[in-house]
Structure formats: C-alpha cells, structure tokens
Amino acid sequence: xxxxxxxxxxxxxxxxxxxxxxxxxxxxxxxxxxxxxxxxxxxxxxxxxxxxxxxxxxxxxxxxxxxxxxxxxxxxxxxxxxxxxxxxxxxxxxxxxxxxxxxxxxxxxxxxxxxxxxxxxxxxxxxxxxxxxxxxxxxxxxxxxxxxxxxxxx
Amino acid sequence: xxxxxxxxxxxxxxxxxxxxxxxxxxxxxxxxxxxxxxxxxxxxxxxxxxxxxxxxxxxxxxxxxxxxxxxxxxxxxxxxxxxxxxxxxxxxxxxxxxxxxxxxxxxxxxxxxxxxxxxxxxxxxxxxxxxxxxxxxxxxxxxxxxxxxxxxxx
DNA sequence: CTGAAATAATTAGTACTCATAACAAAATGC
DNA sequence: GCATTTTGTTATGAGTACTAATTATTTCAG
Numbered sequence: 001x002x003x004x005x006x007x008x009x010x011x012x013x014x015x016x017x018x019x020x021x022x023x024x025x026x027x028x029x030x031x032x033x034x035x036x037x038x039x040x041x042x043x044x045x046x047x048x049x050x051x052x053x054x055x056x057x058x059x060x061x062x063x064x065x066x067x068x069x070x071x072x073x074x075x076x077x078x079x080x081x082x083x084x085x086x087x088x089x090x091x092x093x094x095x096x097x098x099x100x101x102x103x104x105x106x107x108x109x110x111x112x113x114x115x116x117x118x119x120x121x122x123x124x125x126x127x128x129x130x131x132x133x134x135x136x137x138x139x140x141x142x143x144x145x146x147x148x149x150x151x152x153x154x
Numbered sequence: 155x156x157x158x159x160x161x162x163x164x165x166x167x168x169x170x171x172x173x174x175x176x177x178x179x180x181x182x183x184x185x186x187x188x189x190x191x192x193x194x195x196x197x198x199x200x201x202x203x204x205x206x207x208x209x210x211x212x213x214x215x216x217x218x219x220x221x222x223x224x225x226x227x228x229x230x231x232x233x234x235x236x237x238x239x240x241x242x243x244x245x246x247x248x249x250x251x252x253x254x255x256x257x258x259x260x261x262x263x264x265x266x267x268x269x270x271x272x273x274x275x276x277x278x279x280x281x282x283x284x285x286x287x288x289x290x291x292x293x294x295x296x297x298x299x300x301x302x303x304x305x306x307x308x
Numbered sequence: 309c310t311g312a313a314a315t316a317a318t319t320a321g322t323a324c325t326c327a328t329a330a331c332a333a334a335a336t337g338c
Numbered sequence: 339g340c341a342t343t344t345t346g347t348t349a350t351g352a353g354t355a356c357t358a359a360t361t362a363t364t365t366c367a368g
Binding site: 015016017018019020022023024026027028029030031032033034035036037038039050054057058059060061062065069070072073074075128129131132133135136137140141143144145147148149150151152153154 | 169170171172173174176177178179180181182183185186187188189190192204208211212213214215216219223224226227228229282283285286287289290291295298299301302303304305306307308
C-alpha cells in the first residue's frame with residue numbers, strides 16, 4: 001500500500017521521459033514553442049504573426065529588396081512568401097514597387113502606415129526579447145546565440 | 155557604377171536581417187528545424203518520425219503507461235496521440251493492453267518487435283545526439299540545457 | 309539578333325502538424 | 339443512485355510548409 005497515493009495524482013510528475021529530458025533536441029522544441037507562443041501573444045494587438053514581423057523587419061532594414069532575397073535570409077519558400085506579401089500589401093503595410101532594371105521583380109518597401117505599425121510592434125518585440133533574455137541570464141546569451149548558430153548549421 | 159557588381163550576385167549575403175540575427179527566438183527556430191531535419195533523416199531507415207521515437211522511448215521507460223500520461227509529458231494533445239498509437243499498433247510495435255482497475259484506459263507497452271526496432275533506432279538517435287553535442291562543444295551542453303529549460307518555462 | 313536557358317513571381321495542389329468541440333464508455337464521489 | 343469527471347475516440351478546421359507547373363521577363367550563346 002506504499003504507493004497507493006500514486007493513483008490519486010496518476011503518475012503526474014514521476015513519469016520518466018526515457019532520457020529525452022537531457023536531450024538538446026527535445027528541449028529545443030519546447031523552448032521554441034514557448035518563445036513563439038509568447039511573441040505571438042505580444043503581437044496580437046497588431047494582428048501580426050511572427051513571420052509577418054520578421055518580414056517587415058527585413059524590409060525595413062533593406063528597402064527595395066526583392067521577394068526572393070527575403071525568402072533566402074528568412075528561409076521562407078518563394079510560394080509561401082507570395083501570400084504573406086499579398087496580405088501585408090492588402091493591409092497597406094508593404095508596397096510592391098518596381099525594380100529599375102527588371103520588370104519581373106518587385107522592390108519591396110514599407111508604406112508610412114507599415115512603418116508606423118512596425119515601430120509599435122517593435123516595442124512589443126523588444127519587451128518579449130527582454131523576457132527571453134531574463135530567462136537566460138545575461139552572460140549566457142552570447143554563448144547561447146553562438147551555440148544555436150552552430151546547431152542551425154549542423 | 156560603383157555597386158554594379160551587386161547585380162551579378164544579387165544581394166547574396168549582405169542582406170541585413172534587421173536585428174533578427176541577434177535574436178534568440180529566430181536562431182532557436184533555425185536550430186530546431188535543423189536538429190529535427192537531421193534526426194528525421196537518421197530515422198528514415200526505420201520509418202519513424204521524431205514524435206514516434208519519443209513516444210516509443212517514453213513507453214519503454216515506463217511500460218504500462220496510459221495515453222493521457224504520454225500526452226502530458228510530451229505535450230501531445232490526446233486526439234493527436236490516438237492516431238500515433240494507432241499507427242504504431244498497426245505496425246505491431248506497440249500493444250494496447252488493459253489496465254487492471256480501469257476498463258477505459260489502455261496500458262501501453264512495446265512488443266518484442268517494437269523493442270527490437272527501438273534498439274536500432276536508438277543507435278541512430280545517439281549518433282544524431284553526438285552530432286548536436288559536437289556542435290555545442292562539451293562544456294556548453296549543461297548550461298545550454300538549463301537555459302532551454304528556463305526558456306521553455308517562460 | 310535570335311533562340312535556348314535561367315530567373316522572379318505566381319498558381320494550384322498536397323501533406324503534415326496542431327488545436328477544438330463533441331461524444332461514448334467507464335469511473336468517481338457526494 | 340445520480341451528477342461529475344476522466345479516458346479514449348471521432349470529426350473537423352486552422353496553420354504551416356513543400357512540390358510541380360505556369361507566365362513573363364531577362365540573360366546568354368552562337
């Protein structure tokens with residue numbers, strides 16, 4: 001009758017993960033899900049998904065960019081980027097301008113409205129970023145970023 | 155005409171990420187995708203997805219477990235777990251036994267075949283794990299795991 | 309300069325993951 | 339005994355990501 005108490009809280013915490021708990025990949029997934037969920041919640045007031053924000057940030061950093069270039073740095077497939085830009089354009093946040101020498105490509109830039117929204121979204125993004133860094137504890141972040149980069153390159 | 159050379163390799167590497175490159179979340183996503191892709195490739199010979207392996211590992215570690223408990227530790231929704239177990243059971247890797255005191259629940263365990271396959275898959279898993287740890291550099295891993303746990307808890 | 313190959317964006321269709329709601333059968337608890 | 343909870347299930351939808359094929363344009367070889 002020693003372990004009869006287990007039935008009330010049915011193996012709540014003491015279920016073994018079979019070694020998974022000391023695995024980088026498993027914790028990497030949990031951490032990534034948590035981070036994205038937190039950021040998504042912070043971006044809700046602006047009706048932006050995480051991907052939308054990253055696209056806006058890249059366009060702001062390098063205006064006149066073509067869709068292909070964005071897809072490259074953010075690792076988004078070209079077809080998928082089309083609908084993302086479609087939506088941002090429909091909301092008047094992004095403009096598909098023309099590239100001087102190439103009539104196929106679009107030169108992407110933020111509209112005034114897009115710029116304004118991005119500035120507000122950035123505040124939420126920074127706030128979220130600080131929350132993550134707090135969880136890390138300052139000194140770790142540099143090594144953490146370097147480590148993640150090495151893993152991402154695998 | 156100074157930057158005419160850019161047209162040949164159109165902004166290949168010098169596109170700014172707008173601060174994203176120093177962001178934990180962004181690198182976390184890249185790292186997680188890379189890790190899962192690598193592990194998935196390693197598991198291909200066994201026709202197992204990453205989730206399948208984790209389920210098998212948990213069942214092996216704690217046989218007699220119920221589906222709900224597995225979903226809890228692995229953060230898989232109950233409805234989604236049903237089809238996963240369905241498939242593993244159909245392949246003869248997992249057995250849905252009966253729980254003594256409860257006629258609703260299933261006591262999950264590995265079949266001999268499932269145990270055999272898991273042992274082989276574990277080799278691939280370990281191999282993949284070493285590759286990840288190599289990218290990390292030994293001393294980092296402990297802090298890395300701790301850091302990821304804190305982030306995952308957010 | 310003309311035809312072949314390459315490129316930018318797009319369209320369409322597909323697959324996979326993840327989440328929610330509703331349900332039946334069995335167990336629990338007052 | 340009857341209301342409530344729990345386990346597994348079904349059905350279904352949202353979201354993301356991937357592939358193949360198409361159009362318009364540009365580049366390049368001869």
